[in-house]
Amino acid sequence: MTTPFNIVLVEPEIPPNTGTIARLCGATDSVLHLVRPLGFSTDDRYLKRAGLDYWGFVSIVYWDSLEAFLEAQDEERLHFFTTKTTRRYTDLVFRPGDFLVFGKETKGLPDEVRRLYADRCATIPMSNPNIRSLNLGVSAGIVLYEALRQNGFGGA
Numbered sequence: 001m002t003t004p005f006n007i008v009l010v011e012p013e014i015p016p017n018t019g020t021i022a023r024l025c026g027a028t029d030s031v032l033h034l035v036r037p038l039g040f041s042t043d044d045r046y047l048k049r050a051g052l053d054y055w056g057f058v059s060i061v062y063w064d065s066l067e068a069f070l071e072a073q074d075e076e077r078l079h080f081f082t083t084k085t086t087r088r089y090t091d092l093v094f095r096p097g098d099f100l101v102f103g104k105e106t107k108g109l110p111d112e113v114r115r116l117y118a119d120r121c122a123t124i125p126m127s128n129p130n131i132r133s134l135n136l137g138v139s140a141g142i143v144l145y146e147a148l149r150q151n152g153f154g155g156a
């Protein structure tokens with residue numbers, strides 16, 4: 001068994017996005033970390049519907065705050081994703097066990113986190129400047145599969 005990647009959602013707001021990412025984590029044996037406050041109840045029917053019947057295959061860790069999560073991690077294992085940087089996600093080197101951190105849908109990562117970890121931030125490039133960002137589930141999938149690709153897809 002290889003060390004799993006970790007997808008971290010900071011204060012997610014939209015249940016179907018979190019459900020989709022939970023399904024992604026289940027399919028890739030990645031761990032889903034949810035940082036409170038959540039914008040929904042984990043009993044939400046849209047959350048459950050998006051994850052279909054795969055919830056039993058998902059390892060979920062809950063954190064009471066972003067500060068608690070950050071204090072518990074090795075900074076070298078953290079990668080933050082934002083539209084407010086120019087470094088591309090494909091320029092990063094991912095190792096199993098890394099944490100791929102995404103901000104909430106409406107605001108992204110907090111400014112102070114982007115400043116403090118500026119050297120650990122990356123973006124998914126988009127050619128159309130009229131589009132502000134990609135869907136959170138799409139973004140998580142793009143980055144996670146690049147991490148898996150770099151590591152031989154973990155035996156899949």
